[in-house]
Amino acid sequence: MKLNQLTLDVSDISRSKAFYRRLGFRLLVDSPHYCRFLAPEGGTSFSIHLAEEVIPSGATLYLETDHVDADKARLEAAGITFDSEAADQRWLWREAEFRDPDGHRWKLYHAGENRLDPPWRVRPDEA
Numbered sequence: 001m002k003l004n005q006l007t008l009d010v011s012d013i014s015r016s017k018a019f020y021r022r023l024g025f026r027l028l029v030d031s032p033h034y035c036r037f038l039a040p041e042g043g044t045s046f047s048i049h050l051a052e053e054v055i056p057s058g059a060t061l062y063l064e065t066d067h068v069d070a071d072k073a074r075l076e077a078a079g080i081t082f083d084s085e086a087a088d089q090r091w092l093w094r095e096a097e098f099r100d101p102d103g104h105r106w107k108l109y110h111a112g113e114n115r116l117d118p119p120w121r122v123r124p125d126e127a
Contacts (some may be wrong), residue, residue: 004044006061009051010102016048019101022078023063039063056103068094068110075108082108092118 010016017035021027024040029047036047040063065071068086075098076082086096086108095109 005047007047007049008100008102008104009054010048010100011051011054012101013048013050015101019080020046020048022080023075054102056099056105060097060105060107062095062107062109064115065108065110066112068096068108072096072108 013032013035017027017030020035020037025037025046026040027035028038028045029036033050034047036045038045072082072086080098082096082098084095084097086094088094092114093109093111095107097105097107099105
């Protein structure tokens with residue numbers, strides 16, 4: 001199995017659709033209550049669903065890039081507001097946080113080889 005699809009509840013389809021298109025998501029399905037997108041790179045899909053009540057979860061969604069600072073600047077120029085500056089983290093990732101119009105938390109990040117192989121990774125013989 002592979003994780004492929006995430007769906008977030010939103011309070012305004014048009015507003016959220018515009019936001020995610022500014023992020024670079026490509027529209028696959030467009031209806032008054034549901035939109036599905038293809039990620040800016042790769043084959044992962046992502047969707048939004050109109051809900052009467054939206055409660056942002058404690059989950060954080062991540063967009064990986066090799067160029068955090070340049071992509072952050074590009075997204076800011078497109079109207080995306082970030083909650084934090086890009087910063088190197090103790091877990092060896094560089095990241096900057098933003099939220100969608102309904103408060104769902106996202107991070108623009110770069111982990112490189114540390115995403116799947118950090119120095120503290122559990123080795124196969126230990127799993």
